[in-house]
Each structure stands twice: as C-alpha cells, then as structure tokens.
Amino acid sequence: MKTAKKDTKAPAKAPKAAAKPKVAFFDFASCEGCQLQMTNLGELLLDILGAVDVVEFREAISEKWDKDYDVVFIEGSIGDHHAEERLKKIRARAKVLIAYGACACTGGVNGMKNGFELDEIRQSVYGKDYKLFDSTPTRAIDQVVKVDYYINGCPVYPPEIIEVVKHALRGLPYTVPDNPVCSECKLNENVCMYERGVACLGPWTKAGCNSWCVNNGNICYGCRGEVKNPAKNAAKDVISKYNLKPELITKKFEMYNKCKEGAK
Amino acid sequence: MTEIHNSNWKLRKGQIIAAKQMTATEKWFDIKLEDGDLDHEPGQFVQVELYGVGEAPISVCSSPTKRGSFELTVRSAGRLTKHMHSLGKGDWLGIRGPFGKPFPVKLMTGNDLLFVAGGLGIAPLRSLINYVMDNRREFGKVDILLGCKTPTDMLFGDEIKLWQKRMDVNFSCTVDRSAPDWKGNVGLITSLIPGVTINPEKTFGVVVGPPIMYKFVIAELLKKNLPEKQIVLSLERHMKCGMGKCGHCQIDHPKNYYCCKDGPTFTYEEVKDSKKL
Amino acid sequence: MNYHILQKDNLNCFIKSLAKQMKVYAPVAKGYNNFAFEEVTEAEQISMDYIPTILPPKKYFMPPREKMLDFDLNGGKPQDKAVLEAEKLAVFAVHTCDLAGIQCLNMVFSERPRDYNYLLRKENIVIIGLECNKYCDGNASCALVGNHYPNGGYDLFFTDIGDKWIIHVNTQKGEELVEGMGLGKASVADMTALGKVREAKKEAFGNEIGVEPKKLTEVFAKGMDSKVWHDVGSRCVSCGNCTNVCPTCYCFDMTDSINLDMKTGSRNRTWDSCQFETFATVAGGENFREERAHRQRHRYYRKFKYPLDKFNRAFCTGCGRCTRTCMAKINLKDTLKALAAESK
Numbered sequence: 001m002k003t004a005k006k007d008t009k010a011p012a013k014a015p016k017a018a019a020k021p022k023v024a025f026f027d028f029a030s031c032e033g034c035q036l037q038m039t040n041l042g043e044l045l046l047d048i049l050g051a052v053d054v055v056e057f058r059e060a061i062s063e064k065w066d067k068d069y070d071v072v073f074i075e076g077s078i079g080d081h082h083a084e085e086r087l088k089k090i091r092a093r094a095k096v097l098i099a100y101g102a103c104a105c106t107g108g109v110n111g112m113k114n115g116f117e118l119d120e121i122r123q124s125v126y127g128k129d130y131k132l133f134d135s136t137p138t139r140a141i142d143q144v145v146k147v148d149y150y151i152n153g154c155p156v157y158p159p160e161i162i163e164v165v166k167h168a169l170r171g172l173p174y175t176v177p178d179n180p181v182c183s184e185c186k187l188n189e190n191v192c193m194y195e196r197g198v199a200c201l202g203p204w205t206k207a208g209c210n211s212w213c214v215n216n217g218n219i220c221y222g223c224r225g226e227v228k229n230p231a232k233n234a235a236k237d238v239i240s241k242y243n244l245k246p247e248l249i250t251k252k253f254e255m256y257n258k259c260k261e262g263a264k
Numbered sequence: 265m266t267e268i269h270n271s272n273w274k275l276r277k278g279q280i281i282a283a284k285q286m287t288a289t290e291k292w293f294d295i296k297l298e299d300g301d302l303d304h305e306p307g308q309f310v311q312v313e314l315y316g317v318g319e320a321p322i323s324v325c326s327s328p329t330k331r332g333s334f335e336l337t338v339r340s341a342g343r344l345t346k347h348m349h350s351l352g353k354g355d356w357l358g359i360r361g362p363f364g365k366p367f368p369v370k371l372m373t374g375n376d377l378l379f380v381a382g383g384l385g386i387a388p389l390r391s392l393i394n395y396v397m398d399n400r401r402e403f404g405k406v407d408i409l410l411g412c413k414t415p416t417d418m419l420f421g422d423e424i425k426l427w428q429k430r431m432d433v434n435f436s437c438t439v440d441r442s443a444p445d446w447k448g449n450v451g452l453i454t455s456l457i458p459g460v461t462i463n464p465e466k467t468f469g470v471v472v473g474p475p476i477m478y479k480f481v482i483a484e485l486l487k488k489n490l491p492e493k494q495i496v497l498s499l500e501r502h503m504k505c506g507m508g509k510c511g512h513c514q515i516d517h518p519k520n521y522y523c524c525k526d527g528p529t530f531t532y533e534e535v536k537d538s539k540k541l
Numbered sequence: 542m543n544y545h546i547l548q549k550d551n552l553n554c555f556i557k558s559l560a561k562q563m564k565v566y567a568p569v570a571k572g573y574n575n576f577a578f579e580e581v582t583e584a585e586q587i588s589m590d591y592i593p594t595i596l597p598p599k600k601y602f603m604p605p606r607e608k609m610l611d612f613d614l615n616g617g618k619p620q621d622k623a624v625l626e627a628e629k630l631a632v633f634a635v636h637t638c639d640l641a642g643i644q645c646l647n648m649v650f651s652e653r654p655r656d657y658n659y660l661l662r663k664e665n666i667v668i669i670g671l672e673c674n675k676y677c678d679g680n681a682s683c684a685l686v687g688n689h690y691p692n693g694g695y696d697l698f699f700t701d702i703g704d705k706w707i708i709h710v711n712t713q714k715g716e717e718l719v720e721g722m723g724l725g726k727a728s729v730a731d732m733t734a735l736g737k738v739r740e741a742k743k744e745a746f747g748n749e750i751g752v753e754p755k756k757l758t759e760v761f762a763k764g765m766d767s768k769v770w771h772d773v774g775s776r777c778v779s780c781g782n783c784t785n786v787c788p789t790c791y792c793f794d795m796t797d798s799i800n801l802d803m804k805t806g807s808r809n810r811t812w813d814s815c816q817f818e819t820f821a822t823v824a825g826g827e828n829f830r831e832e833r834a835h836r837q838r839h840r841y842y843r844k845f846k847y848p849l850d851k852f853n854r855a856f857c858t859g860c861g862r863c864t865r866t867c868m869a870k871i872n873l874k875d876t877l878k879a880l881a882a883e884s885k
Contacts, residue, residue, distance in 0.1 A: 047801040182780035189595040191575040231778040237869040271623030272654045273609045316799035342824030507654045511792030520847035
C-alpha cells in the first residue's frame with residue numbers, strides 16, 4: 001500500500017525484486033503425507049514457488065541450506081529427546097515457524113501413544129532392549145517451541161495451505177476457524193452423517209477444511225482438533241437423538257485428540 | 265461480471281498525511297480523502313479498509329469544524345488495528361462512511377455540558393469536545409472529566425494542556441495508578457463527579473468509555489438528578505457493515521438496536537434496558 | 542385472475558423448455574429423506590413431494606460466499622470496483638414457507654442503505670412456487686405464521702389438483718413464460734378443484750403450538766429473562782446449523798482475500814451465524830453474547846420479536862428446518878410452547 005515516494009525519475013521497469021523468502025520443510029514423527037500434499041498442489045504450487053525460494057525440502061529436493069530460514073514448515077510430532085533438540089535448533093534459525101498437519105498441530109495419531117504407560121509401549125515396540133531406545137510421550141510442536149501459524153488436518157487441506165502461506169508472507173496472523181465442521185458441512189448440503197445413523201465428530205471439531213471428508217462420503221474423524229469451547233452437555237442430546245452409544249464418539253476422539261494439551 | 269456503480273460497498277480513497285504514535289498502544293492518523301471532506305458529525309465512525317487485510321470500524325476523533333482531513337486514533341487491539349499501526353504517512357486506505365447516529369448536538373445547544381471520558385473513550389468524545397470548543401458561545405458551562413489507567417496512557421496530552429488553560433472550560437482528570445511525576449488526582453473517574461456542580465434541568469452528560477465504566481458513571485450522574493434522556497453514551501460493538509444488516513453490532517435490547525445505525529450514540533433512556541451497555 | 546394448466550405428463554416439457562432459457566434449480570432427493578435445490582434439466586430429477594431442502598433457496602439470492610469488490614494495489618493508489626456475479630436462473634417448486642423467506646430478505650436488503658448485490662441478483666431470478674396440500678412433516682409450523690397458503694412472492698405458482706397442475710400467473714414475466722410454452726387457460730372446473738384443495742387445507746393445517754400469534758408477541762415482550770433460554774443454551778452446540786438453514790437468517794461477515802501476487806484481491810461476503818462464539822466480540826476481547834443461552838435467545842428474538850416491530854411480520858416462516866437440523870434436539874415448537882406456558 002506504500003506509494004512511490006517521490007522517486008519519479010526511477011526507470012520505468014520494475015525495481016529488482018526483493019530477495020524471495022527462504023522456505024524450508026522438516027519432518028518429525030509423521031507419515032510425511034502432508035508434505036506430499038504440498039507437491040500435490042499442482043498449478044498452485046507454481047504460484048507459491050513464484051513467491052518463495054524453497055531451500056530445503058527432503059521429500060522433493062536434495063539441496064541443503066546453512067543460513068537462517070524465513071519460513072519453516074514442520075511436519076510431525078515430537079516423540080524423543082533427539083527430535084526435541086533438533087526442533088529447537090530449527091526454531092532458533094527460523095523467523096517464522098508453521099506447524100504443518102495434525103501431528104505437528106495437535107500431536108495427531110501419534111498422540112495415541114500417550115494413552116499407555118510409556119515403558120509398556122516402548123517394550124511392545126522395541127522388545128526387551130527397549131531401554132536402549134529413547135522415547136518420550138508425544139508432544140505437539142507448540143508443546144516444545146513457539147509456533148507462529150497452524151495448518152491443521154490429516155492431511156492438510158490445500159486451500160488452507162495457500163491461505164496460511166499468504167498470511168505468513170505478509171506477516172499477518174491467521175486465525176484457525178473455531179466453529180464446528182458442521183458450519184461448513186451444512187453449506188455443502190451434505191446429508192448429516194447422524195441421519196445416516198453414523199457418529200461423526202463434526203459437531204466438536206474445528207472447521208476450516210470445508211467438510212472435506214463428509215463431502216466425499218466419509219465421517220469427520222476430528223483430525224483438526226477440538227473446538228476451544230466444545231458443547232459438553234450437548235453430546236448427550238446428540239447421542240440420544242440418534243440412538244448412538246457415547247463410546248462411539250469418545251473412542252473416535254482418541255484417534256486424533258489424545259495429545260490434548262497442545263490442541264490449538 | 266457487472267460493475268455496480270452505486271454499490272454501498274464502494275470505498276473512498278484516503279491517504280495518511282500524518283501519523284503519530286501516541287502511547288504504547290494508540291496511534292493517531294490524519295487522513296485526507298481524495299474526493300473531498302468526510303462530512304461527518306461528532307460521534308460518527310468510518311469503516312477503514314486495509315486492502316487485503318480487512319475492514320475495521322473506527323470512530324472519528326476530529327471535529328467536523330476541522331476541514332480538509334479527518335483524524336482517527338487507533339488502539340492496537342485486533343488483527344486489523346495491529347496492521348494499521350504499521351501504516352504511516354503516504355499510505356492509502358479505503359474509507360466507507362461516515363456511519364452512525366451522531367451526538368445530539370442540536371439538542372445540546374444552549375445547555376451545560378459534562379463530558380466524561382474513560383481511556384480510549386476520549387477519541388470519539390474529542391470530535392464533540394472540539395466541535396463545542398469551536399462553537400463555544402452556543403453552549404453553557406462546560407466540564408470535562410477524563411480518566412485513564414496511568415499518566416503515560418493519556419491521549420492528546422498537548423491538547424489537554426490547552427483545555428486546562430482555557431477559562432471557559434473546567435477540566436479535571438484522574439489516573440487509576442499514579443507515576444512519580446504525577447501531581448493530579450489518583451482514583452476512578454467516578455470520584456470526580458461529586459465535585460461537579462450540575463443543573464439537572466439544563467445539563468447534558470456525555471459519557472464515553474469502556475463498557476465496565478458506564479454502570480458506575482451513570483449511577484453517579486443519576487445521583488445528581490440528571491434525567492436519563494440527558495445522559496448520552498457511545499456504545500462499543502463490532503460494526504462490520506455499517507448499514508444495519510450484518511447483525512454483528514445488534515444490541516440485546518427489546519428495541520433491537522443496531523449499534524451502527526441506531527447508535528453508536530444513545531441516550532441512557534434509550535438503552536437502559538439493554539442486557540449489556 | 543390468471544390461471545393456466547399443465548398436465549402432469551407434460552411437466553418434463555415445461556422443465557426442458559425452461560432449461561433452454563435459463564438454468565433451472567429444483568428440489569432433488571439426496572437420500573435419507575433429505576433434499577436440496579440443485580440444477581436440473583428434466584422433470585424426473587425433481588422431487589415434487591419433498592420436505593424443506595437442507596438449505597433454503599436463499600442460497601441463490603444471497604450466496605454463502607459472494608464477491609462484492611475487486612481491488613488492485615499495483616501502482617500507488619489502490620483501485621477497486623464493486624462487482625456482481627449473477628446469472629439468469631429459475632428456482633422451481635418453492636414451497637410457500639420459502640417464498641415467505643425470500644420476501645423477508647427482500648425487505649431487509651431493500652431497506653436503505655440498499656444492498657444492490659442482493660437486489661440486482663434478485664431481478665435475475667424467476668421464482669416458481671409449489672403449494673403444499675398437506676404438512677411436509679411434524680416439524681413445520683407454517684400455519685402459526687400463516688405461510689401455509691401462498692401470499693405472493695412468485696412469478697408462477699403450482700398447485701396439484703389431481704392429474705394436472707393449476708398455475709397461478711402472478712407477474713408479466715410469468716405470463717410470458719406460460720404463453721411461450723402455450724399452456725392453456727384453466728377452466729371453471731379447474732378453478733373449483735383449486736377451491737377444494739384450499740378448503741381441505743383449512744382442516745389439514747392449524748396453529749401448531751396452540752398459542753395465538755398475537756399472544757406470542759406478548760410472550761416475547763416479557764420473555765427476555767426466561768429460563769427457557771438457559772435450557773436451550775445448555776444444549777446448543779454452537780454449530781450454526783439453525784441459522785445456516787433458516788430462510789430468513791442473513792447475518793454475514795466481510796473478509797478480504799488476496800491473490801498470491803499480493804497485489805490483487807477481493808472483498809467477499811460470507812454467511813455468518815449469531816450462534817458462533819465470537820459473533821458479537823469486539824477487538825478488545827469483550828463478548829456481548831458470550832453465553833449460548835443469550836445467543837439462542839437472540840436467534841428467537843430475531844424471528845418473533847424484532848422483525849415484528851420493524852417489518853410488521855414474523856421472520857419465522859414455519860419451515861421447520863432449524864428443528865430438523867439441530868444436532869441437540871432444540872425444537873422450535875417446543876421452545877415456543879415452553880415460553881408461552883411460562884408466561885401464563
């Protein structure tokens with residue numbers, strides 16, 4: 001919005017573009033599917049690449065970068081001490097950090113680990129020598145370092161990636177919608193999953209995905225995390241209206257929302 | 265795609281001709297519209313469009329008697345206002361408005377005036393105070409009471425010094441928390457009211473401040489027998505459209521007021537049945 | 542009075558002929574007794590016997606997301622242009638409750654300062670109504686608000702009189718359509734059949750809550766502090782379903798969107814809901830309707846109190862959508878009954 005400040009004598013051709021922001025991608029405990037979503041953006045990816053310089057992205061390029069980053073995307077959650085140290089080092093070199101995907105934002109499916117005794121789960125994974133393998137309860141990225149932006153979802157929803165990138169590049173805060181998924185689902189005129197006799201986590205899960213799963217015939221699994229002020233009492237009414245067992249809902253919730261504390 | 269030439273969503277273009285950080289959280293802007301004066305009345309507000317970021321309702325803090333440009337004082341509170349603080353001289357804005365019902369200046373003519381401003385409330389009130397100053401002989405006795413958290417939070421300090429010096433205005437202020445070089449009153453703004461002489465038959469009390477302040481100040485004014493219809497407030501809501509449609513600024517009151525259209529200025533008589541002021 | 546006749550067998554010709562002139566949207570079955578207005582090209586896609594659709598036809602008059610302004614920041618001073626994206630279309634088989642809903646929105650958006658996006662879009666839409674000869678289901682309360690009979694608001698209006706539709710032509714635009722299709726005039730017998738349908742409806746429909754509308758106004762006048770709101774609020778999910786599906790809810794948000802060039806973008810209007818937590822929040826953080834109870838009360842007052850004072854009509858059309866869609870069984874008829882019972 002700045003006006004050209006009296007340098008009318010400057011040549012008509014566009015001034016040399018300022019250096020494009022240096023962007024890097026890193027992954028921790030995750031399936032790396034959210035990074036894949038980035039490469040799946042198609043034409044939009046070209047637009048993003050026009051606006052930024054990707055300097056590190058293990059899944060897509062082999063280059064490395066040894067200076068500071070303008071923006072880093074962090075996929076995955078933190079599940080051992082090594083990861084914690086590595087994340088802190090990345091944070092120290094990054095101006096802006098984006099928690100990218102459910103694992104990074106809320107702990108995601110990795111949070112299910114927190115439903116067990118740590119040693120018990122280590123033993124079942126690593127066998128009798130489990131003590132040799134470092135492991136901590138799952139933490140979301142913001143339980144370890146400061147997070148500037150959240151892109152929720154498992155996987156992330158492409159239009160939201162673009163929105164957050166645009167906000168990050170302009171230094172504007174991005175607000176994750178805090179209304180239930182129903183608010184978007186209704187606009188898509190999906191037949192409510194409850195009317196089909198299926199429990200769906202839409203009424204408690206943060207919107208912002210344009211009810212992507214329900215549009216495609218699936219229920220909402222709650223991958224974007226619970227809304228800040230969920231209607232606790234209402235769950236009873238929802239369940240009784242549709243003759244469903246409460247466990248159906250609570251069990252489903254544990255898939256993505258076990259690592260609660262860090263839900264953002 | 266058709267162009268709508270008479271759309272009420274069209275923006276006037278305003279350029280910031282001066283800007284100044286007033287306190288840690290408040291910034292002042294002087295804005296010149298390319299198509300002439302804003303042509304507002306005291307107490308009205310504008311919608312400020314920060315292209316690509318969004319629109320924020322801001323009350324005009326300058327008097328319409330000031331021509332050529334208008335002023336806004338913006339507290340960095342939300343996403344938009346925070347962004348607005350990054351703007352300065354030369355930057356362009358989109359402007360819609362002025363909107364809203366102004367202070368009842370005509371009714372006030374010939375009466376005594378008691379202004380009570382708390383915190384940022386001085387911004388909308390300043391549009392009226394300066395109007396009254398510029399038309400001083402039209403009004404009776406003028407008292408200005410100002411309250412803020414600490415001396416460094418005080419807005420328009422230079423102007424306040426002028427008000428203090430004027431013999432045709434009684435000015436007093438108070439701070440919630442004192443500072444070493446502060447020689448004035450310490451305490452809530454309500455503590456200043458008992459000291460003011462009011463002729464309830466011909467006085468208008470104009471009160472602008474944070475929602476929490478209204479209840480206590482109004483109680484004090486009622487104690488002074490000031491009639492409800494002579495207590496004028498300016499209420500805060502999030503006006504998103506300014507046209508009485510979007511619903512955000514609607515007040516929980518049996519009369520269904522839209523703050524942007526039926527307000528933001530109301531008499532206490534009009535809004536006393538509101539669930540929240 | 543101008544009535545024409547369409548044999549039921551000829552409905553397909555009617556739809557096809559209409560679809561040649563403009564896009565046609567009509568109720569389509571989505572399964573599980575859900576219906577939605579969708580684009581159709583022939584009669585067999587249409588459900589003429591349907592309960593109110595998931596979203597009302599307001600989606601064509603005030604789209605969930607609508608561009609209001611284009612802007613361009615290339616160059617020093619920003620440039621912008623107010624725009625309208627609207628196509629010529631027909632909405633077919635609109636129930637009387639939804640016709641009433643459109644009438645309500647017309648009042649709101651033609652009030653000054655006018656909303657030309659709405660008003661110009663409306664001019665591009667042909668509205669074809671459809672009479673309900675019986676209740677769609679037990680959630681409706683159209684008779685309470687007098688919307689079980691047609692009260693205008695359409696170009697053409699269909700009533701089922703057995704093996705044919707009798708069509709009331711209400712506007713010149715409607716007349717041109719039926720004339721163009723060569724539909725014959727209704728006979729005296731047809732008019733008698735229509736009269737019988739209307740007569741039978743007197744029996745079939747009746748005030749659904751047993752409280753007179755006049756009395757209801759008094760109930761709301763003193764119901765602001767009723768405990769009914771706390772009961773309703775304790776159940777509300779704040780999902781906004783009730784307002785999204787309401788034919789007369791029109792609250793909106795305005796947002797900016799910028800393209801990746803960071804220079805061009807648009808200002809857009811999106812549907813908003815007074816049921817959302819932050820709807821009445823100001824930048825400083827104060828929330829003027831923090832409690833779900835207060836937000837629900839606000840919704841009811843915006844149907845049964847405020848618009849009566851302002852537009853002299855209830856903004857509840859009796860369609861029953863809010864009850865059908867509520868995840869938490871908040872029932873409009875029950876709420877009204879409870880409120881009335883309390884004020885006795």
